[in-house]
Amino acid sequence: MSLITIDTVDKFNSLIRSPNLSVIHFSAEWAEQCKQVTEVLQELLKLPEVQSCNSQIGVCDAESLSEVSLKYKVDSVPTVILFKNSQQIDRVDGVDVAQISSKVKAHSTGKAISDVTSKPPLEERLKALINKHNVMIFMKGTRDTPRCGFSKTLISILNGVGVQYETFDILMDEEVRQGLKVYSDWPTYPQVYVKGELIGGLDIIKELQGNGELESTLKA
Amino acid sequence: MVYTEEYIKDKLIKELDAVHVEVVDDSDGCGAKFSVVVVSDKFQGKPLLARHKLVNSVLQEELKTIHAFSQKTLTVEQWNK
Numbered sequence: 001m002s003l004i005t006i007d008t009v010d011k012f013n014s015l016i017r018s019p020n021l022s023v024i025h026f027s028a029e030w031a032e033q034c035k036q037v038t039e040v041l042q043e044l045l046k047l048p049e050v051q052s053c054n055s056q057i058g059v060c061d062a063e064s065l066s067e068v069s070l071k072y073k074v075d076s077v078p079t080v081i082l083f084k085n086s087q088q089i090d091r092v093d094g095v096d097v098a099q100i101s102s103k104v105k106a107h108s109t110g111k112a113i114s115d116v117t118s119k120p121p122l123e124e125r126l127k128a129l130i131n132k133h134n135v136m137i138f139m140k141g142t143r144d145t146p147r148c149g150f151s152k153t154l155i156s157i158l159n160g161v162g163v164q165y166e167t168f169d170i171l172m173d174e175e176v177r178q179g180l181k182v183y184s185d186w187p188t189y190p191q192v193y194v195k196g197e198l199i200g201g202l203d204i205i206k207e208l209q210g211n212g213e214l215e216s217t218l219k220a
Numbered sequence: 221m222v223y224t225e226e227y228i229k230d231k232l233i234k235e236l237d238a239v240h241v242e243v244v245d246d247s248d249g250c251g252a253k254f255s256v257v258v259v260s261d262k263f264q265g266k267p268l269l270a271r272h273k274l275v276n277s278v279l280q281e282e283l284k285t286i287h288a289f290s291q292k293t294l295t296v297e298q299w300n301k
Binding site for chain 1: 268269272273276280283284288289290291292
């Protein structure tokens with residue numbers, strides 16, 4: 001599945017007519033933030049819960065389809081609007097990645113955002129996540145597409161050491177993002193865990209690198 | 221609230237009996253990104269993580285709204301080297 005390009009009003013209308021979730025990204029060539037949103041939407045498309053519900057995601061140029069933009073009061077880009085049966089059911093104005101992810105996921109599976117009873121209590125989930133790999137990094141973005149300067153620097157340091165690690169994108173999960181800060185009593189991201197124990201953030205990694213302790217700490 | 225370098229510096233000196241503090245607002249006065257250097261003997265005998273947690277707890281309220289933060293923590297001895 002890939003992002004659908006919507007270049008005509010007819011295509012737009014036929015897409016949103018679907019009883020399944022349609023997510024439309026109103027975008028513009030000149031807006032850097034739209035590229036970010038498009039990438040996020042592409043990632044969301046790969047998620048099993050989005051695919052299994054036959055959700056569709058499309059991108060249209062807000063200025064070319066100006067009558068549609070006007071109809072749905074799209075005053076700025078990026079704007080993401082969610083539709084079912086031609087009805088607008090939700091929207092996110094601006095590049096709020098966390099909201100876009102949670103809304104697309106929630107509306108795909110048809111569950112209310114707060115009512116996810118199939119998930120184990122947050123603490124257990126966090127514990128499992130932290131221990132998923134010997135070296136776990138909680139960061140903004142992914143190792144190939146970091147979405148913050150500190151996260152980006154951290155990844156390049158780790159790649160330099162040559163240790164195996166796994167990452168978790170906290171932008172995709174607001175619950176983990178806030179919960180982990182409380183759980184480990186650490187207010188910022190990125191966060192590095194080795195064998196389930198918090199090592200710290202970028203500053204600490206840099207300092208360990210400086211005293212030559214980084215490799216031994218990561219390969220503990 | 222937008223925090224200034226002065227405010228953060230004063231708080232760190234006061235709460236950590238710091239002998240030397242440098243605070244730089246890397247967001248050009250927007251109060252969104254800070255880097256700090258703190259020299260205090262309260263860090264004596266504490267591992268890195270504990271030192272950083274000490275600074276984090278002093279700035280607990282502020283860190284809720286500051287977007288990015290980096291810190292260097294040194295004891296008086298380390299600083300004088």
